Amino acid sequence: MRPEDSKGSPYRKPAMAALLLFRGIPRRSRVLVIALLCVCLVLLLPKANLGFGRTLSFFLFGPEFLGSYEPKQPVADILRFVDPLIGTANGGHVFPGASLPYGMAKAVADTRSPAENAAGYVSDDNAIMGFSHMHDSGTGGQPSLGNFPLFFHPGCPEDDFVKCDYSVMHRGANRVPGSAFASPGYFSINLTNSVRAEMTVTEHTALYRFGFPGNGSVNIVVDEDVVTQVPYQPLVVIDLIDLMNSRNGGGIQVYPESGRVIGDGRYSPSFGAGHYQAFFCADFRGADIRKTGTFTANRAAEEPKFLSGDIKSGYQNPHGSAGAWIQFEKPTTNTITARVGVSFISVDKACENAEAEIPDFDFTRVEDDARRAWSGKLSAIEVDSTGVSEELQTVFWSGLYRTLLSPQNYTGENQLWNSSEPYFDSFYCIWDSFRAQHPLLTIIDPPAQAEMVRALIDIYKHEGKLPDCRMSFCKGYTQGGSNADIVIADAFVKKLDGGIDWETAYEAVISDAEVEPSHWGIEGRGNLVSWHEVGWIPWDDVDTNGTGPTSRTISRGVEYAYDDFCISLFAEGLGRTQEADKYYQRGGNWRNYWNPDQRDVYRDPMGEITQSEFQGFMQPRLANGSFRYQNTRTCSPIHQTHGCYYDTGFDTYEGSPWLYSFFVPQDMAALVGLMGGADRFVERLTFFHTSGISYMGNEQGFLPVFQFHYAARPALSSFWAHEYIPTLFNASVNGIPGNDDCAMGAFSAFAMMGFFPVAGQDVYLLAPPFFPEVKVRAKMPGRWAVIRVRNFDPEQKAIYIQSATLNGKTYSKNWITHDFFLKGGVLEFVVGEKESKWGTTGDDLPPSYPTWGGEGGNGVGGGDES
Numbered sequence: 003m004r005p006e007d008s009k010g011s012p013y014r015k016p017a018m019a020a021l022l023l024f025r026g027i028p029r030r031s032r033v034l035v036i037a038l039l040c041v042c043l044v045l046l047l048p049k050a051n052l053g054f055g056r057t058l059s060f061f062l063f064g065p066e067f068l069g070s071y072e073p074k075q076p077v078a079d080i081l082r083f084v085d086p087l088i089g090t091a092n093g094g095h096v097f098p099g100a101s102l103p104y105g106m107a108k109a110v111a112d113t114r115s116p117a118e119n120a121a122g123y124v125s126d127d128n129a130i131m132g133f134s135h136m137h138d139s140g141t142g143g144q145p146s147l148g149n150f151p152l153f154f155h156p157g158c159p160e161d162d163f164v165k166c167d168y169s170v171m172h173r174g175a176n177r178v179p180g181s182a183f184a185s186p187g188y189f190s191i192n193l194t195n196s197v198r199a200e201m202t203v204t205e206h207t208a209l210y211r212f213g214f215p216g217n218g219s220v221n222i223v224v225d226e227d228v229v230t231q232v233p234y235q236p237l238v239v240i241d242l243i244d245l246m247n248s249r250n251g252g253g254i255q256v257y258p259e260s261g262r263v264i265g266d267g268r269y270s271p272s273f274g275a276g277h278y279q280a281f282f283c284a285d286f287r288g289a290d291i292r293k294t295g296t297f298t299a300n301r302a303a304e305e306p307k308f309l310s311g312d313i314k315s316g317y318q319n320p321h322g323s324a325g326a327w328i329q330f331e332k333p334t335t336n337t338i339t340a341r342v343g344v345s346f347i348s349v350d351k352a353c354e355n356a357e358a359e360i361p362d363f364d365f366t367r368v369e370d371d372a373r374r375a376w377s378g379k380l381s382a383i384e385v386d387s388t389g390v391s392e393e394l395q396t397v398f399w400s401g402l403y404r405t406l407l408s409p410q411n412y413t414g415e416n417q418l419w420n421s422s423e424p425y426f427d428s429f430y431c432i433w434d435s436f437r438a439q440h441p442l443l444t445i446i447d448p449p450a451q452a453e454m455v456r457a458l459i460d461i462y463k464h465e466g467k468l469p470d471c472r473m474s475f476c477k478g479y480t481q482g483g484s485n486a487d488i489v490i491a492d493a494f495v496k497k498l499d500g501g502i503d504w505e506t507a508y509e510a511v512i513s514d515a516e517v518e519p520s521h522w523g524i525e526g527r528g529n530l531v532s533w534h535e536v537g538w539i540p541w542d543d544v545d546t547n548g549t550g551p552t553s554r555t556i557s558r559g560v561e562y563a564y565d566d567f568c569i570s571l572f573a574e575g576l577g578r579t580q581e582a583d584k585y586y587q588r589g590g591n592w593r594n595y596w597n598p599d600q601r602d603v604y605r606d607p608m609g610e611i612t613q614s615e616f617q618g619f620m621q622p623r624l625a626n627g628s629f630r631y632q633n634t635r636t637c638s639p640i641h642q643t644h645g646c647y648y649d650t651g652f653d654t655y656e657g658s659p660w661l662y663s664f665f666v667p668q669d670m671a672a673l674v675g676l677m678g679g680a681d682r683f684v685e686r687l688t689f690f691h692t693s694g695i696s697y698m699g700n701e702q703g704f705l706p707v708f709q710f711h712y713a714a715r716p717a718l719s720s721f722w723a724h725e726y727i728p729t730l731f732n733a734s735v736n737g738i739p740g741n742d743d744c745a746m747g748a749f750s751a752f753a754m755m756g757f758f759p760v761a762g763q764d765v766y767l768l769a770p771p772f773f774p775e776v777k778v779r780a781k782m783p784g785r786w787a788v789i790r791v792r793n794f795d796p797e798q799k800a801i802y803i804q805s806a807t808l809n810g811k812t813y814s815k816n817w818i819t820h821d822f823f824l825k826g827g828v829l830e831f832v833v834g835e836k837e838s839k840w841g842t843t844g845d846d847l848p849p850s851y852p853t854w855g856g857e858g859g860n861g862v863g864g865g866d867e868s
Contacts, residue, residue, distance in 0.1 A: 005299040080380055081373060083392070083399040085733060086184040089140070089746070090125040093493045093738040097121035097139035097407060098182075100203045101187040102372055102410040103379045103452060104426070107344060108137040109201040109208035111182075111191050112148055112245060114174055114686050119245060120145045120272070125182070125190075125735040129174030130191070132241060133199055135208040135282070135342050137553045138473060139407040140742025141430050143273035146473060148245030150265065150282040152340060154197050154212045155239070156220040157232035158329070163293060168239055169323035170247075174222070178457070186403060187372025194223035202369040206355035206415070207343045211365050212236070216336035233462060234332055235292060238340070239323040240284055242267045242313075250277070255308040256326035258294040261598045263287045263326050273430070273471065274478035275524055281345045281355035288338040288364050289330035298324045339363050346415045346475065379406055383755075384786075386775040389796030394772055396733040398754045401747030405439055406447070408744050409454055418475055423460040424453040430743065431471030434480040434701045436488045438748035441759035444496055445778060445823050452500025455493050458486050459503055462510040467525035477524040482554065482655055483561030483621065484514035484527050488762040491568035494575055495764045496820040508576060511569050515585065518568055523550035527562060532625070540625035541653065555622050556595055556632070557655040560665045563592040567668040568762035568854065589668050590853030597621040597678060599627045602660070604635055609748040616686050618676060620663045622653040634659045638695040657702050667705065667760050671850030672711035678714040687713070691722055698730050699740020704749045708758045708767040711848055716816040717802040717837035720769040723753040724801055727772070756831075757818065760810040764819045765848050768841070770801055770833050778823060785826030792832050800833045803840045816841030817848040 020435070099110025099122065112131050115124040122137045122145075139671025153173050158166040160237030167173040181192035190200040198213035214220065219231045240263050242252050252267030266281040295304040298313055299321070313324040319810045330338060341363060343356025360368055380402060387395050409426040416425040443451040445695055462468045469488035471478025490507050522528035528550045529539040539562075541553040567589025573582035590706050602614040622630040632654075637646035638658040646652050654662055664687070666673040674683045687709060690696050697703055707726065710718035730739040731750040736813070738746040752758045756771030774794035778787040793800070806813045808822075822829065841847075 022305070038067060049749055054302070064747065079228065080399050081376060082185050083395045083617075084186050084376070084380075084403045085396050085400050086186070086403065087125060087182065087735050088191075088396075088400050088733060088737040089404070089742050090121075090123060090735050091118075092738075092739055093118070094736070094738045094746075095120040095140050095142070096404060096738070096740040097137045098123050098184045099137065099371065100187050100201045100208070101407055102187065102203060102205060102375050103406040104665050105203060105407075106206050106410050106412055106415065107135055107203040107208050108139075108147075108407075109133065109135050109342075109412075110137060110189050111177075111199065111208070112151055116159070120741070122148050122243075122245065123182075126510050127176075129176050130193055131170050131174050132239070133201065133210060134245070135203075135344050136280070137245075138272070138428050138430055138745055139274065139404065140746070141473075142741050142743075145245035146272035146430075147250050147280075149243075149267060149269065149280045150284075150342070151241050151243065151346070152210065152284070152342070153239045153241070154199070154338070155232075155237045156214050156222070157235045158237055159230070159232055161233040161235060163237060163295070163304075163329050164302055164328075165238075166237055168325075168327065169299060169321050170241060170243055170299040171321045171323075172300050173239060174227070175371055181841045185373075186376035188369050196220045196222065200365070202365060204359035204368060204371070205411075206345065206352075207341060209360055209363070209365055209368050210340040210342070212238075212338045212340065214333065214338075216332075216334045224456045235329055236289065236333065236338060237327060238286070238328040238338075239297070239325060239327050240265070240529070241323050243322045243324075244269050246270065246272055247322045252313075253308065253310045254296065254324070254326050256294045256296065256328060258291065259308065261291050261328055262353075263328070264353070265325070266349060269474070271474045271476035271478065274476040276476035276704035278474040278476060279346065281347070281349045281352045283343045283345075283349060283356050284355065285341045286328065286330075286338055287341075288335060289333040291328060292331050293329040293832075294327065296324075296326050302327055305336075312755075339365065346417045351415075353369070376403070376406075379447060382779045384777040385773045388774050389794065390773055393728060393733045394754070397728055397731055397737070397750055398772070400733070401731070401750040401754075402446075404742055405442055405744050405751060409457075411453075413448075413453075416475075419464045420463070421460055424457050425460065426454050426457040427471045427475060429458075429469055429470060429478075429486075431478055431481055432485045432489060433470055433483075434743035434745045436485045436492070437701045437704055437745065437761050438752060438759065439743075439745045440489050441492055441761050442748045442751060444498055444820075446783065448498055449500055451493065452498050452502055455490060455498065455502050455507070456500070458489065459507050459510060463506065465525070466513075467519055468510050468514060469525060479524060480522065480526070480550070481648065481681055482557050483565045484511075485561065485565065486510040487514055487565045487768050488568045491572045492759075492762050494572050495762075497824065504576065508572060508578075511565075511572060512581075515566055515588075516547075518547045520548050521550060522548045527558075527565075528552075529555075529558075533559075533562060533588075536594075536625075536627075537588070537591040538623050541622040541630050542625050549822065551650075553650050554646075554653060554655045556620050556653040556659060557657065557662050559595055560592045560620065560662055563589050564665070564668055564762065566591070567851070586851070586853060589851070592620075592666050592669075593672070593853075595620040595623060596663075598676070600629070600631075600634065600659075602634045604633070604641065614689070616689065618663075619659045621659065632659055634663075635695060639697050640694040656700050657697070658695060660690060661697075661702055661706070664690070664706050664709060665702065667763065669853050670709065670848070672852060674713055680715075684710060684715050684718065688718070691725075697739070698726055698749075699738075701743065701745050701749075704745075704761070706756070707753070708769070711767045711816050711841070712850070714842040714844075714847060715837075716767070716769065716841045719767065720801045720803070723769055724798060727753060763849075766818050766820070766822075767848060768803070768806075768816050768829075770803055770831050772798070780826035781824045782826055786791060787823045787826050788828045790828065792830055792831045795833065795835075800835045802834055802837050804832045804834045804838045805840055806831050814841060814843070815846045 086098040132153040134151040136147040138146035175193040175195040178192040200211040248270035254265035343352040347350035470480040518530040519526040570585035635641040708719040754772040757766040
């Protein structure tokens with residue numbers, strides 16, 4: 003402070019008075035005071051991992067004076083902690099290529115990896131078949147999209163284009179081990195045919211940069227012992243095929259003067275019914291054109307330059323490859339750039355997209371723009387990463403990144419109807435994403451989530467039903483309940499705005515609850531007459547109103563019950579009291595599946611039939627009210643693991659009765675009571691996690707990690723979050739336990755930030771974050787929701803909350819509402835290595851809603867947030 007500024011300082015007089023008072027103390031006493039102050043400062047320094055000055059401020063003025071710690075890592079640098087290759091092996095099915103947030107264009111190398119290449123690329127040793135421009139990420143089912151792949155040969159044997167390979171089954175090249183590299187908006191890989199491929203994207207256009215060695219002849223490594231040479235005259239193949247080899251019709255044309263290639267095809271969705279059309283427009287820069295032509299299967303010719311729609315898969319072309327090719331002169335800079343615009347409307351629209359978005363073929367500019375787009379989206383969150391390993395930071399930021407890959411924004415590309423509303427596709431599937439991904443987007447990207455909700459409503463207006471799964475403009479298979487109802491209710495109770503038509507949204511969810519469609523295997527719900535009349539889906543139900551898989555009666559039933567409960571919250575918020583009461587009561591139908599006498603019977607390692615100590619499980623039920631038996635462990639990792647997919651005959655979907663017996667988010671107090679009270683519930687939930695029955699590779703496994711909160715043991719939720727991260731969620735290519743669905747990343751992000759949603763309710767369950775501090779941008783301008791650990795332990799041993807304050811006031815509840823993320827605030831934890839009493843009294847527990855004739859309160863209760 004300059005001398006002239008000190009005159010007006012409000013602190014000058016108190017400071018001078020303190021100095022005069024100090025000088026008035028006897029000298030020996032002054033020495034003792036100074037010594038005492040020094041001791042106090044030394045003791046204070048370790049608190050909260052703060053520096054000297056901040057420690058004094060912390061204790062003199064309180065935490066609000068400090069605000070947030072400054073992030074140790076600048077926001078722009080967080081992209082270095084994003085590794086898109088995580089989850090590209092072991093069934094993760096993650097798309098690792100170049101994409102924008104929710105982008106339609108998604109460019110990557112496609113590998114010949116049967117049953118694994120759902121997203122195109124797999125981190126294995128299989129050959130690269132081509133580079134395509136649209137993909138889905140993290141899906142189950144068959145490979146999705148991957149239309150119109152390019153493939154570059156550096157030259158052809160004997161300089162004869164006929165001797166190059168063209169079909170997808172012949173043209174592949176191995177990758178150079180360890181050469182794959184991915185970062186937000188960019189992907190590159192080197193092939194053993196001496197070609198290097200790089201790619202980046204805009205919204206609807208992929209831009210590739212293919213590099214070559216530049217010698218007169220090029221080495222091609224066939225295998226470890228065989229290397230051949232070809233003359234250096236690059237040839238590009240453009241194939242009409244898709245990853246699933248589903249093409250039925252289409253055509254392609256190459257223009258020899260300009261080198262432009264245009265084409266289209268009709269394809270099938272990977273997990274649904276129907277067909278879709280796709281179109282492309284490719285241009286090349288960097289070399290003169292030498293020859294052009296077309297090919298069918300592995301046969302190429304210079305004429306014709308156009309192939310019509312009668313080229314299909316079949317006896318003459320079993321692998322479906324057909325397309326165009328261009329051979330170039332030697333590139334002047336040993337680089338050829340390929341620009342591929344894509345569209346679902348027309349070839350003209352594909353060309354318009356390419357020309358508008360990348361008129362200059364400037365690879366560096368496009369990549370930089372993509373990185374800025376990702377930095378902008380991820381800037382909604384900031385962390386203090388002091389003491390946190392690079393692996394955990396990579397797990398966190400990579401999970402957030404994957405959460406923003408889908409659904410894909412196809413606004414302006416809707417081939418089915420004209421609308422002024424946004425259109426998002428690749429809801430793949432809402433059964434997976436409603437539990438974590440959509441609640442996360444509501445916090446970190448509410449404008450995008452609002453557009454997705456509007457898109458769902460617009461789909462209802464034009465298709466007649468909300469989707470549970472949707473991809474490539476087609477109706478996907480419904481895996482359980484009508485869970486778009488939960489997405490909409492979640493958005494409503496959290497006050498999401500952005501132009502959502504709530505009255506039409508309510509009409510849509512009521513349609514799900516009341517009107518059975520003719521084919522409920524792809525939309526809506528089935529067996530509704532029985533659901534309305536008796537309150538369960540009988541195993542032997544005769545449904546004359548619609549058709550669909552008659553299995554999964556337990557999992558569909560408990561999901562229908564929660565769907566209806568969430569509709570009741572929506573109805574209540576709209577002032578529709580009578581309807582709210584009806585759906586609230588239906589929300590208690592889960593109780594109809596509870597068989598209190600069912601034992602957990604299984605075979606031990608010696609093959610002997612035995613049973614665990616636990617009794618009472620969800621079981622299928624007949625029309626006459628009697629229970630039918632399904633083994634409680636069926637479709638868990640330890641018993642008939644793969645028996646409960648969409649075509650199952652069992653009564654649970656991708657999980658066991660053990661798992662679905664915990665799915666009562668609306669009335670956990672009643673469930674705790676049915677399972678024998680809080681202590682017994684904790685024993686059972688702990689057994690679920692320790693016995694091998696739990697499977698974190700499916701999204702239903704997420705909430706049980708945190709359900710200890712409902713039995714007054716929030717510390718155990720924190721314990722299990724740390725058990726699964728980084729054991730199952732880590733920074734390797736195998737770093738997620740199941741196919742991602744953009745939801746695995748949402749789970750790890752939530753858990754590491756220190757809270758987890760109960761989707762459909764205004765409830766977040768609290769645990770200490772994996773960082774000293776996490777900041778989430780609040781809706782209120784200029785505000786942040788800050789979660790801070792005052793005594794953070796870098797060794798991650800002190801992971802149990804001892805006490806908490808919210809905006810400086812003591813906070814004992816083990817949950818919080820969305821208001822925290824709307825208005826911002828500071829939630830501070832003190833943690834320790836042992837479990838404490840924090841968050842364990844009845845009023846501290848999350849709310850439960852007794853939906854069964856007033857009987858639901860016989861367990862441990864919850865209360866309102868205050």
